[in-house]
Amino acid sequence: MKDEFIALVNKHEGILQKICNIYFFRNPYKEDYYQEILIRLWKAYPGFRNQSKFSTWLYRVALNTAIDIIRKQSLRPRYTEISKFEYNIPESESNTESDQKEKLYQAINHLSDIDKAIILLHLEELSYQEIGEIIGISEGNTGVRIGRIKHQLFKILENGKH
Amino acid sequence: MENIDLKAMWQKAHIQNQEKISDGANIEEIIKMNHCKTISQILADVKLRILLYSLILSVFIGLMIYAFIYLGINFSIGSIIPFTLVGMFLLISTTMEINRFAVLTRNADNLPVEASQNYFRKKLNRMKSIDFLSYLILLYLLAILVIRGYIQDIGGFKNLSGANEFQPLIVVFIFILLLTPWFIKYQNNQRYRKIVSNLHNDED
Numbered sequence: 001m002k003d004e005f006i007a008l009v010n011k012h013e014g015i016l017q018k019i020c021n022i023y024f025f026r027n028p029y030k031e032d033y034y035q036e037i038l039i040r041l042w043k044a045y046p047g048f049r050n051q052s053k054f055s056t057w058l059y060r061v062a063l064n065t066a067i068d069i070i071r072k073q074s075l076r077p078r079y080t081e082i083s084k085f086e087y088n089i090p091e092s093e094s095n096t097e098s099d100q101k102e103k104l105y106q107a108i109n110h111l112s113d114i115d116k117a118i119i120l121l122h123l124e125e126l127s128y129q130e131i132g133e134i135i136g137i138s139e140g141n142t143g144v145r146i147g148r149i150k151h152q153l154f155k156i157l158e159n160g161k162h
Numbered sequence: 163m164e165n166i167d168l169k170a171m172w173q174k175a176h177i178q179n180q181e182k183i184s185d186g187a188n189i190e191e192i193i194k195m196n197h198c199k200t201i202s203q204i205l206a207d208v209k210l211r212i213l214l215y216s217l218i219l220s221v222f223i224g225l226m227i228y229a230f231i232y233l234g235i236n237f238s239i240g241s242i243i244p245f246t247l248v249g250m251f252l253l254i255s256t257t258m259e260i261n262r263f264a265v266l267t268r269n270a271d272n273l274p275v276e277a278s279q280n281y282f283r284k285k286l287n288r289m290k291s292i293d294f295l296s297y298l299i300l301l302y303l304l305a306i307l308v309i310r311g312y313i314q315d316i317g318g319f320k321n322l323s324g325a326n327e328f329q330p331l332i333v334v335f336i337f338i339l340l341l342t343p344w345f346i347k348y349q350n351n352q353r354y355r356k357i358v359s360n361l362h363n364d365e366d
Binding site for chain 1: 189
């Protein structure tokens with residue numbers, strides 16, 4: 001089971017990277033949280049019964065974990081000092097792709113936790129049905145919410161603020 | 163304004179190789195762990211505080227039992243008040259830390275995201291209600307006992323004249339006891355404010 005899990009995770013590693021980038025944008029503990037997502041995926045893996053695609057299940061568990069980590073962060077009793085090693089925010093690159101990526105992540109960072117999940121799934125070209133399945137909302141509601149989130153993102157991207 | 167193609171922007175931004183978050187990380191090694199370093203540290207901090215408060219609370223209760231039951235010392239209401247306040251503080255702190263731990267360890271990862279949020283919201287609200295009700299019952303009972311003890315101390319209702327030097331102190335103490343459940347409620351709301359506001363945002 002372990003080998004099968006590792007192979008599947010390796011295959012879908014990009015999904016985890018994107019979820020971490022969206023939820024832990026510029027967070028010095030991003031690598032650590034990536035590990036937490038992997039641990040929770042492994043713990044939840046026995047509950048995966050091939051009723052849905054592996055990627056759908058992976059999105060669901062990883063998104064739940066990312067949101068849960070944010071909750072835990074907000075309950076953090078005190079500030080823990082960050083070591084120089086941990087504090088490794090990449091300097092902004094000058095090329096256009098990186099600028100665009102930075103701009104987009106910054107805009108998404110203004111959204112609520114569930115809205116972040118919805119827009120990520122939409123940008124990853126998942127169907128409304130799949131998004132609804134992962135988030136737990138109807139297809140109709142998915143469409144409405146995507147429209148609203150996109151409008152919000154356009155405003156942020158245009159004005160550079162919320 | 164809305165002619166920005168978000169999907170194209172997203173794809174263009176991810177054409178280049180994604181920089182790896184966990185370069186060379188061994189999945190097999192990672193999944194052997196219970197939690198990552200940061201989360202383990204958060205949980206260990208809470209566990210340590212639970213242990214510390216429980217230990218002090220146990221010693222305190224032990225001393226009180228020893229003094230009141232074994233030695234049979236009869237304290238006046240005036241001297242019981244500071245002990246009660248210390249006991250209350252320890253009890254509240256221990257319960258708060260246990261609740262914090264419960265909130266930190268509860269999750270429903272296999273559920274859809276909204277259902278998982280709802281599950282968490284329900285657990286949080288239930289925990290807050292139980293907290294409020296337990297303190298309400300405990301402190302109101304304590305207030306009744308203090309009033310009863312005080313009236314016995316001064317020799318009945320007929321001596322409630324206000325001349326007793328302890329009377330204002332007792333009134334303030336009872337007032338504190340009666341208000342504490344609401345203070346706990348306020349404290350809990352403050353403690354979980356960030357989470358709750360985030361959950362409400364997601365509800366919209």
